[in-house]
Amino acid sequence: xxxxxxxxxxxxxxxxxxxxxxxxxxxxxxxxxxxxxxxxxxxxxxxxxxxxxxxxxxxxxxxxxxxxxxxxxxxxxxxxxxxxxxxxxxxxxxxxxxxxxxxxxxxxxxxxxxxxxxxxxxxxxxxxxxxxxxxxxxxxxxxxxxxxxxxxxxxxxxxxxxxxxxxxxxxxxxxxxxxxxxxxxxxxxxxxxxxxxxxxxxxxxxxxxxxxxxxxxxxxxxxxxxxxxxxxxxxxxxxxxxxxxxxxxxxxxxxxxxxxxxxxxxxxxxxxxxxxxxxxxxx
Amino acid sequence: xxxxxxxxxxxxxxxxxxxxxxxxxxxxxxxxxxxxxxxxxxxxxxxxxxxxxxxxxxxxxxxxxxxxxxxxxxxxxxxxxxxxxxxxxxxxxxxxxxxxxxxxxxxxxxxxxxxxxxxxxxxxxxxxxxxxxxxxxxxxxxxxxxxxxxxxxxxxxxxxxxxxxxxxxxxxxxxxxxxxxxxxxxxxxxxxxxxxxxxxxxxxxxxxxxxxxxxxxxxxxxxxxxxxxxxxxxxxxxxxxxxxxxxxxxxxxxxxxxxxxxxxxxxxxxxxxxxxxxxxxxxxxxxxxxxxxxxxxxxxxxxxxxxxxxxxxxxxxxxxxxxxxxxxxxxxxxxxxxxxxxxxxxxxxxxxxxxxxxxxxxxxxxxxxxxxxxxxxxxxxxxxxxxxxxxxxxxxxxxxxxxxxxxxxxxxxxxxxxxxxxxxxxxxxxxxxxxxxxxxxxxxxxxxxxxxxxxxxxxxxxxxxxxxxxxxxxxxxxxxxxxxxxxxxxxxxxxxxxxxxxxxxxxxxxxxxxxxxxxxxxxxxxxxxxxxxxxxxxxxxxxxxxxxxxxxxxxxxxxxxxxxxx
Numbered sequence: 015x016x017x018x019x020x021x022x023x024x025x026x027x028x029x030x031x032x033x034x035x036x037x038x039x040x041x042x043x044x045x046x047x048x049x050x051x052x053x054x055x056x057x058x059x060x061x062x063x064x065x066x067x068x069x070x071x072x073x074x075x076x077x078x079x080x081x082x083x084x085x086x087x088x089x090x091x092x093x094x095x096x097x098x099x100x101x102x103x104x105x106x107x108x109x110x111x112x113x114x115x116x117x118x119x120x121x122x123x124x125x126x127x128x129x130x131x132x133x134x135x136x137x138x139x140x141x142x143x144x145x146x147x148x149x150x151x152x153x154x155x156x157x158x159x160x161x162x163x164x165x166x167x168x169x170x171x172x173x174x175x176x177x178x179x180x181x182x183x184x185x186x187x188x189x190x191x192x193x194x195x196x197x198x199x200x201x202x203x204x205x206x207x208x209x210x211x212x213x214x215x216x217x218x219x220x221x222x223x224x225x226x227x228x229x230x231x232x233x234x235x236x237x238x239x240x241x242x243x244x245x246x247x248x249x250x251x252x253x254x255x256x257x258x259x260x261x262x263x264x265x266x267x268x269x270x271x272x273x274x275x276x277x278x279x280x281x282x283x284x285x286x287x288x289x290x291x292x293x294x295x296x297x
Numbered sequence: 298x299x300x301x302x303x304x305x306x307x308x309x310x311x312x313x314x315x316x317x318x319x320x321x322x323x324x325x326x327x328x329x330x331x332x333x334x335x336x337x338x339x340x341x342x343x344x345x346x347x348x349x350x351x352x353x354x355x356x357x358x359x360x361x362x363x364x365x366x367x368x369x370x371x372x373x374x375x376x377x378x379x380x381x382x383x384x385x386x387x388x389x390x391x392x393x394x395x396x397x398x399x400x401x402x403x404x405x406x407x408x409x410x411x412x413x414x415x416x417x418x419x420x421x422x423x424x425x426x427x428x429x430x431x432x433x434x435x436x437x438x439x440x441x442x443x444x445x446x447x448x449x450x451x452x453x454x455x456x457x458x459x460x461x462x463x464x465x466x467x468x469x470x471x472x473x474x475x476x477x478x479x480x481x482x483x484x485x486x487x488x489x490x491x492x493x494x495x496x497x498x499x500x501x502x503x504x505x506x507x508x509x510x511x512x513x514x515x516x517x518x519x520x521x522x523x524x525x526x527x528x529x530x531x532x533x534x535x536x537x538x539x540x541x542x543x544x545x546x547x548x549x550x551x552x553x554x555x556x557x558x559x560x561x562x563x564x565x566x567x568x569x570x571x572x573x574x575x576x577x578x579x580x581x582x583x584x585x586x587x588x589x590x591x592x593x594x595x596x597x598x599x600x601x602x603x604x605x606x607x608x609x610x611x612x613x614x615x616x617x618x619x620x621x622x623x624x625x626x627x628x629x630x631x632x633x634x635x636x637x638x639x640x641x642x643x644x645x646x647x648x649x650x651x652x653x654x655x656x657x658x659x660x661x662x663x664x665x666x667x668x669x670x671x672x673x674x675x676x677x678x679x680x681x682x683x684x685x686x687x688x689x690x691x692x693x694x695x696x697x698x699x700x701x702x703x704x705x706x707x708x709x710x711x712x713x714x715x716x717x718x719x720x721x722x723x724x725x726x727x728x729x730x731x732x733x734x735x736x737x738x739x740x741x742x743x744x745x746x747x748x749x750x751x752x753x754x755x756x757x758x759x760x761x762x763x764x765x766x767x768x769x770x771x772x773x774x775x776x777x778x779x780x781x782x783x784x785x786x787x788x789x790x791x792x793x794x795x796x797x798x799x800x801x802x803x804x805x806x807x808x809x810x811x812x813x814x815x816x817x818x819x820x821x822x823x824x825x826x827x828x829x830x831x832x833x834x835x836x837x838x839x840x841x842x843x844x845x846x847x848x849x850x851x852x853x854x855x856x857x858x859x860x861x862x863x
Binding site: 058076092118 | 488489499536550556672674708710713714
């Protein structure tokens with residue numbers, strides 16, 4: 015029996031009131047509910063305050079480079095598909111520095127659970143715009159306000175047919191825990207983009223701002239209807255839907271890799287006879 | 298000591314798309330199967346069709362590791378090949394060209410290719426003419442044609458066999474003869490034909506490579522294609538990543554999870570991987586990086602050769618950490634050093650580099666088939682008991698902490714790119730930082746115990762000593778052999794490991810020599826400078842090449858003569 019306590023309790027480097035706490039709590043609850051023991055789980059993160067989340071959990075951790083959590087996680091998953099590999103990082107890391115990797119990982123449909131702390135601002139470097147910042151967002155680095163169109167990760171992931179795409183809110187930890195639980199159970203690439211207030215550097219998208227706009231998807235939403243999913247994913251502004259937006263049915267990438275049919279790569283012996291036959295063929 | 302080898306060179310020239318590589322491969326393979334040694338040099342342009350490409354085979358009975366500069370048999374698939382290479386023909390050389398081309402006064406065979414074969418099979422007809430002149434039996438050539446076309450396209454195989462037969466018959470009737478070099482002794486016919494990159498991939502696979510990620514880049518691509526071709530059969534994952542940054546991070550992730558991992562790229566791609574290199578060092582994750590050198594900076598000469606990335610690779614990555622640089626000089630060394638690199642990576646828990654280059658990467662040779670059945674393979678991670686609580690970066694004597702694999706025991710494995718505590722968690726405790734730096738650097742001793750000594754050929758005392766590394770070694774050795782044949786005391790010192798260096802292995806040799814000349818494929822003498830930095834040794838002079846072509850024995854001899862040194 016796995017409990018929330020198995021995932022430990024640590025002192026954090028986060029600001030009081032940070033949205034990260036809600037996500038951390040939801041993550042622990044989801045892992046315990048899924049019955050996953052800490053040693054079965056590998057957290058991979060990049061750099062940023064969100065990327066520190068795995069340090070505050072009792073599990074295997076690979077805390078790599080800024081933007082590069084997805085490729086490192088892809089390698090780990092391919093080496094050992096028996097691991098439950100969870101990527102946890104921020105919007106700058108996942109969608110900015112790691113944008114190309116995000117697109118590629120979704121397209122591969124590699125079996126990762128990806129939880130993004132999306133606070134629409136760069137917190138660790140003290141308040142620059144992020145790829146998901148709304149147009150007009152003013153910062154010291156963007157004194158004229160953001161000109162670029164914000165990146166919509168949920169819409170992109172649905173458009174590229176990731177297997178599972180959800181949007182959650184750090185201010186609704188129980189709802190979020192349920193979303194993460196479903197993401198953990200989904201095969202292939204599962205994205206949970208989490209709306210997360212940054213109490214220090216984002217004075218626009220506050221708890222109150224999100225609470226006014228965040229709405230659970232209506233009961234009638236069919237997450238297997240791609241057109242409806244795209245429409246729900248695109249909705250942003252006065253009303254922002256949260257919940258399971260899209261569920262696909264593509265096989266996970268690791269199921270397509272012939273070398274993995276015989277089980278994880280880790281611990282496997284080299285087949286010397288086969289290699290000898292390959293070399294023999296060069297004569 | 299190396300003897301001078303009696304050799305001939307066949308050069309096949311034509312446009313990309315004319316089937317030149319097919320002729321080159323089949324002719325090289327037939328020569329190897331007939332017991333000859335070969336050294337292939339490929340030149341090509343950065344384009345899919347057109348341009349002037351060449352496939353040169355230098356062959357003989359003895360070991361050959363460098364190209365010659367003269368041509369004994371020119372197979373010209375177009376007029377440009379005659380115009381461009383006419384001036385490189387040796388005395389008594391022959392030209393094989395279509396009767397419609399202008400031989401420009403060159404002696405040889407004017408072949409009615411249109412009568413012998415359809416245009417599509419003109420290249421195989423050229424193979425028949427060249428092969429017959431070289432004394433290769435039609436059955437031998439036909440076997441290669443059958444292997445190449447038989448399975449995929451039986452109709453094409455039959456048409457090509459007919460074209461080959463017509464060409465062989467025509468050549469025999471034409472009555473031309475070609476003076477072959479001294480023939481090989483019996484017993485060489487069982488050798489295998491591989492190029493440097495293929496041998497490197499096979500060596501890595503034999504050492505237990507399990508994960509390989511890449512973004513295609515000339516001249517590293519054939520490492521990737523070789524691994525990919527055998528990945529399914531050998532239980533290896535070969536992943537084409539979205540970019541080089543992803544490739545190196547995937548390999549690090551896979552290695553962390555327990556799959557021995559390698560990436561291969563070239564200069565520009567390696568530039569993108571550099572941050573990953575220091576990630577491997579900081580997280581103490583085994584990683585092998587192959588850098589197939591080509592001329593830079595930036596895109597440089599994408600399909601040519603150079604040895605100019607030594608200093609880049611030596612210093613790649615921010616911060617300070619141990620590493621090793623290996624530089625094979627021929628396919629046998631590619632195989633062995635790829636194996637060594639995987640073992641060193643696991644032993645030192647960090648990045649290990651293999652420097653090759655376009656010449657070696659693309660150069661086919663006849664090698665004794667690698668015997669892999671009895672070779673050991675790397676075992677990733679620590680298998681014995683460890684103390685609880687497990688600490689990935691435990692301070693231990695020598696700095697190599699027990700490396701457990703995530704998910705394989707009840708212990709938790711925590712790795713971090715930030716400076717970290719013994720249990721892998723981020724820290725800003727500067728005393729811990731100090732100890733962690735020392736722990737990582739202590740692992741250099743693991744690499745120091747394993748340094749490959751340079752190989753001395755000839756007697757160094759008082760002699761003209763040519764110092765070379767990687768693929769330049771064979772050209773230097775042949776130049777030295779030529780000098781000895783002329784009565785000049787000459788020797789070669791060939792390095793296949795560039796870092797770390799152990800001066801005790803070679804400094805006395807350098808000091809004993811009369812004159813010391815560094816021979817390397819770059820403009821600034823990177824290895825000469827490294828040796829000076831590490832030992833204070835001042836070389837007498839140098840031979841350097843950076844025009845994109847491989848160093849040849851003749852180039853070395855010309856450069857020495859120009860400097861009045863030999």
